[in-house]
Amino acid sequence: MKPIVQISLDLTNIEEALETAAMAMRAGVDWLEAGTPLILAEGLNCVRELRKQFPETPIVADLKTMDGGYLEAEMMAKAGATHVVVMSRAHEETIHCVVKAGKDHGVEVMGDNLADDMVSAAKKLEDLGCDYVIHHVGYDERRGIAARGERMPSPLDQLRDVVEAVKIPVQAVGGLSLEQAIRTPEYGAPLVVLGAPLTIDADSFKTASGNLEDSLRMICEKVHAYGDVAIGGQK
Numbered sequence: 001m002k003p004i005v006q007i008s009l010d011l012t013n014i015e016e017a018l019e020t021a022a023m024a025m026r027a028g029v030d031w032l033e034a035g036t037p038l039i040l041a042e043g044l045n046c047v048r049e050l051r052k053q054f055p056e057t058p059i060v061a062d063l064k065t066m067d068g069g070y071l072e073a074e075m076m077a078k079a080g081a082t083h084v085v086v087m088s089r090a091h092e093e094t095i096h097c098v099v100k101a102g103k104d105h106g107v108e109v110m111g112d113n114l115a116d117d118m119v120s121a122a123k124k125l126e127d128l129g130c131d132y133v134i135h136h137v138g139y140d141e142r143r144g145i146a147a148r149g150e151r152m153p154s155p156l157d158q159l160r161d162v163v164e165a166v167k168i169p170v171q172a173v174g175g176l177s178l179e180q181a182i183r184t185p186e187y188g189a190p191l192v193v194l195g196a197p198l199t200i201d202a203d204s205f206k207t208a209s210g211n212l213e214d215s216l217r218m219i220c221e222k223v224h225a226y227g228d229v230a231i232g233g234q235k
């Protein structure tokens, strides 16, 4: 599979999200993500607006579904999402419902293994029909552990184990530095997602060239230059 660059628009207003998305598209980003804070702040409208402005671009709606799976996925699909997110901690029936809605409405399902036995959760998500695994160490978990003076967990800790456990593409997310995120295809995870370093810590992001768009363009070129990443033994 060709590596993909996705940006998570973890922002809280649509104007800023559209502006960031436009810059990302110019720089060569492949997928946009309506982040959880954006969906909470702007509702389905943020997905509709992103679809209107970027008619051809895949849009991940990071709704983190826990229940009522069919309706949530259906609403996101009708608003223009191409990918929806369900949690591995949801009941199996909920994951079934999201997968069914995905098939009925032509959207792909990403299963998020946050706060779980991550390798088993990834296998469960694959067995239940998800199209991708999001291997995710959560924001609160990372900060809580660091606040106790312990080593902050990273998605890289178990990334190889997760990649080897499933035959569907994996995305690693949660506290990765830019450099770490860019290297996730080397672990067999082709979906590179850029979050906080782009939207929250943009000043550090642009230090390389002084310009955010140029930096992002260089990152996209670097990720795309990896060529095919083997998934489940197949390129």
Ligand SMILES: O=C([C@H](O)CO)[C@H](O)[C@H](O)COP(=O)(O)O
Pocket: 008, 010, 035, 036, 037, 062, 137, 138, 139, 173, 174, 175, 176, 194, 195, 196, 197
């Ligand atoms: O999904 C996320 C989190 O649960 C808050 O909603 C974030 O998008 C994810 O954790 C990204 O983290 P960073 O890579 O640190 O931006």
